[in-house]
Amino acid sequence: MATHKLLLLPGDGIGPEVMGEVKRLIDWLSSAGIAKFETDTGLVGGSAYDAHKVSISEGDMVKAKDADAIIFGAVGGPKWDAVPYDVRPEAGLLRLRKDLGLFANLRPAVCYPALADASSLKREAIEGLDIVIVRELTGGVYFGEPKTITDLGNGQKRAIDTQVYDTYEIERIARVAFDLAKKRRNKVTSMEKRNVMKSGVLWNEVVTQVHKREYADVTLEHQLADSGGMMLVKWPKQFDVIVTDNLFGDMLSDIAAMLTGSLGMLPSASLGEVDVKSKKRKALYEPVHGSAPDIAGQGLANPIAMISSFGMALRYSFDMGALADKLDAAIAAVLASGLRTADIKSEGTTAASTTQMGEAILKEL
Amino acid sequence: MATHKLLLLPGDGIGPEVMGEVKRLIDWLSSAGIAKFETDTGLVGGSAYDAHKVSISEGDMVKAKDADAIIFGAVGGPKWDAVPYDVRPEAGLLRLRKDLGLFANLRPAVCYPALADASSLKREAIEGLDIVIVRELTGGVYFGEPKTITDLGNGQKRAIDTQVYDTYEIERIARVAFDLAKKRRNKVTSMEKRNVMKSGVLWNEVVTQVHKREYADVTLEHQLADSGGMMLVKWPKQFDVIVTDNLFGDMLSDIAAMLTGSLGMLPSASLGEVDVKSKKRKALYEPVHGSAPDIAGQGLANPIAMISSFGMALRYSFDMGALADKLDAAIAAVLASGLRTADIKSEGTTAASTTQMGEAILKEL
Ligand SMILES: CC(C)[C@H](C(=O)O)[C@@H](O)C(=O)O
Ligand SMILES: CC(C)[C@H](C(=O)O)[C@@H](O)C(=O)O
Numbered sequence: 207m208a209t210h211k212l213l214l215l216p217g218d219g220i221g222p223e224v225m226g227e228v229k230r231l232i233d234w235l236s237s238a239g240i241a242k243f244e245t246d247t248g249l250v251g252g253s254a255y256d257a258h259k260v261s262i263s264e265g266d267m268v269k270a271k272d273a274d275a276i277i278f279g280a281v282g283g284p285k286w287d288a289v290p291y292d293v294r295p296e297a298g299l300l301r302l303r304k305d306l307g308l309f310a311n312l313r314p315a316v317c318y319p320a321l322a323d324a325s326s327l328k329r330e331a332i333e334g335l336d337i338v339i340v341r342e343l344t345g346g347v348y349f350g351e352p353k354t355i356t357d358l359g360n361g362q363k364r365a366i367d368t369q370v371y372d373t374y375e376i377e378r379i380a381r382v383a384f385d386l387a388k389k390r391r392n393k394v395t396s397m398e399k400r401n402v403m404k405s406g407v408l409w410n411e412v413v414t415q416v417h418k419r420e421y422a423d424v425t426l427e428h429q430l431a432d433s434g435g436m437m438l439v440k441w442p443k444q445f446d447v448i449v450t451d452n453l454f455g456d457m458l459s460d461i462a463a464m465l466t467g468s469l470g471m472l473p474s475a476s477l478g479e480v481d482v483k484s485k486k487r488k489a490l491y492e493p494v495h496g497s498a499p500d501i502a503g504q505g506l507a508n509p510i511a512m513i514s515s516f517g518m519a520l521r522y523s524f525d526m527g528a529l530a531d532k533l534d535a536a537i538a539a540v541l542a543s544g545l546r547t548a549d550i551k552s553e554g555t556t557a558a559s560t561t562q563m564g565e566a567i568l569k570e571l
Numbered sequence: 572m573a574t575h576k577l578l579l580l581p582g583d584g585i586g587p588e589v590m591g592e593v594k595r596l597i598d599w600l601s602s603a604g605i606a607k608f609e610t611d612t613g614l615v616g617g618s619a620y621d622a623h624k625v626s627i628s629e630g631d632m633v634k635a636k637d638a639d640a641i642i643f644g645a646v647g648g649p650k651w652d653a654v655p656y657d658v659r660p661e662a663g664l665l666r667l668r669k670d671l672g673l674f675a676n677l678r679p680a681v682c683y684p685a686l687a688d689a690s691s692l693k694r695e696a697i698e699g700l701d702i703v704i705v706r707e708l709t710g711g712v713y714f715g716e717p718k719t720i721t722d723l724g725n726g727q728k729r730a731i732d733t734q735v736y737d738t739y740e741i742e743r744i745a746r747v748a749f750d751l752a753k754k755r756r757n758k759v760t761s762m763e764k765r766n767v768m769k770s771g772v773l774w775n776e777v778v779t780q781v782h783k784r785e786y787a788d789v790t791l792e793h794q795l796a797d798s799g800g801m802m803l804v805k806w807p808k809q810f811d812v813i814v815t816d817n818l819f820g821d822m823l824s825d826i827a828a829m830l831t832g833s834l835g836m837l838p839s840a841s842l843g844e845v846d847v848k849s850k851k852r853k854a855l856y857e858p859v860h861g862s863a864p865d866i867a868g869q870g871l872a873n874p875i876a877m878i879s880s881f882g883m884a885l886r887y888s889f890d891m892g893a894l895a896d897k898l899d900a901a902i903a904a905v906l907a908s909g910l911r912t913a914d915i916k917s918e919g920t921t922a923a924s925t926t927q928m929g930e931a932i933l934k935e936l
Pocket of ligand 2: 432661821
């Protein structure tokens with residue numbers, strides 16, 4: 207049995223708590239002889255800043271590059287609101303994405319039937335929802351230069367951010383979206399603002415070419431990102447795979463997540479290019495939710511998004527799709543049994559702490 | 572009685588139809604001696620391109636600068652998808668905004684009680700909703716330079732867009748938001764991505780300073796634009812006035828509009844700075860909805876957003892708040908009577924064409 211190298215980066219806030227439940231799962235899988243993992247742990251975000259005055263240490267970056275997969279909790283919190291920009295908690299996550307080349311961020315937005323009523327949307331609008339946002343993650347306004355604040359004198363400052371996209375960056379993310387759609391309902395919707403942004407013009411052009419050249423059998427639609435956002439709120443089920451840039455993807459995937467009413471349940475995968483020799487790809491798995499500093503340390507956090515992110519690692523990094531399916535089924539069964547963490551608690555269901563939820567899922571598995 | 576100079580720019584798609592209903596209203600107000608308007612009409616968007624190969628002619632720009640207010644329909648449509656970037660329909664609207672200095676875009680998102688069920692959100696989430704998005708409209712990534720596509724050779728192109736904000740641009744839009752909040756529920760929520768964008772850092776800093784210096788009595792909250800978008804979908808009633816940049820404002824105001832289920836009902840105002848001498852400000856009023864080319868020319872369009880935009884002109888440009896209130900009441904009464912255009916038609920209500928809706932509102936008035 208191959209040994210898989212995992213780097214666990216719990217981060218801040220509820221990160222360590224929800225990561226604890228993934229650890230429990232990993233230990234069990236190892237002791238039951240189902241899979242073999244070698245795990246190491248590192249610091250990222252505010253916790254790295256507190257220890258080393260950086261958002262991730264060089265040592266942990268080396269471990270990250272060396273790992274088969276990174277399991278990432280969450281970063282940030284008011285405690286670090288005033289730290290210098292370059293070492294703010296988010297910088298650690300952004301560096302991991304950029305330095306490891308994790309250009310493809312897959313964010314499924316799935317509505318768990320047991321939780322459909324938790325959404326602010328009507329049941330009919332979201333029941334059975336199953337879409338994926340494919341977000342470009344290493345380009346755009348997140349990393350483009352110049353990115354500066356200049357003092358102009360007279361009490362005036364000028365802030366500049368730069369959105370940059372090259373053809374190859376759009377091509378490779380488009381391929382990820384089309385490949386994914388082929389395994390699903392065969393439809394891709396590309397979103398940009400070509401009526402205002404030159405990067406939107408190029409995005410539209412390149413996605414159209416890749417489609418024509420390599421994926422003519424997949425249905426492709428184009429939407430302006432603003433009206434796409436509207437359509438997402440109006441009738442999300444019209445979509446299958448949505449492909450979009452880094453900033454629009456940030457907004458649209460959060461909105462899609464909120465639609466499901468299951469924010470504490472949603473995982474994500476950030477993938478690099480497949481290495482021609484080793485056939486491996488760098489990967490980082492993280493929940494869509496944040497570090498929720500307000501409830502940290504109280505055993506209130508929902509560990510499902512984190513556990514489910516580990517499930518994506520089984521599927522995308524370790525080719526253990528069958529085990530991932532079992533894990534998904536275990537989560538659904540525990541939810542169906544009525545167990546709920548505080549964020550998804552409703553009348554007539556049973557309250558569970560972070561640990562109780564993690565244990566129940568493991569037992570079901 | 573003062574004569575107010577109006578420039579009507581119906582634009583494309585359903586623009587001319589809905590503008591027709593505003594004209595009907597203007598004619599009646601004049602003939603009834605309630606207000607005096609001198610109206611002129613111009614071309615913008617695709618219709619200007621068809622006539623002059625530009626998105627707005629120099630002659631119409633002169634008229635626009637000379638008018639007390641511009642009433643704008645909508646631009647764009649598949650017919651002009653392939654025209655050169657510089658003369659695409661949207662360029663006409665963007666030039667009007669920029670050259671007239673219309674930096675403050677006010678977009679109310681109000682849920683009409685009679686239409687609460689048209690929303691994809693649950694009734695309790697949006698009943699009674701009344702928020703305003705204050706969007707910065709002449710800065711940011713819409714107008715920053717460089718904005719280019721360069722051929723790099725090797726089949727690669729590079730697209731660049733630039734987001735630029737200066738202190739004064741953020742200060743003046745913040746003041747508009749705070750002033751508005753003072754007349755409402757006294758709360759402003761500022762949204763940006765300071766964890767990723769330098770313009771977000773400056774935005775946050777300047778809004779905080781303006782608040783401290785000039786509006787300490789107004790409640791100010793800051794949200795990251797992505798989680799702000801989530802909060803908007805989850806529980807929009809927590810907001811009063813939201814102030815944000817050009818691109819986030821584009822996305823967030825469209826989403827807020829869709830939440831209400833009343834997209835065909837929502838007006839907007841784009842205002843310039845108040846001239847010290849004349850005490851006047853340049854202003855453009857337009858519906859939030861687009862040109863809906865698929866239903867153009869069939870008498871199906873809902874004229875309420877357009878009529879209601881004219882109502883905002885009465886309020887903000889001509890100091891006729893009482894008349895604007897009456898117009899709003901007339902719209903609400905017609906809706907309560909059960910009259911509906913196709914976009915908001917539901918069981919048990921009476922179908923109306925664009926003209927019938929316009930006539931009914933006028934009669935009620
Ligand atoms: C934490 C932050 C930098 C990050 C982003 O903006 O990408 C987060 O919002 C996300 O969506 O993963
Ligand atoms: C038509 C387009 C250029 C415009 C924008 O992006 O500002 C529109 O979406 C809007 O919100 O007014």
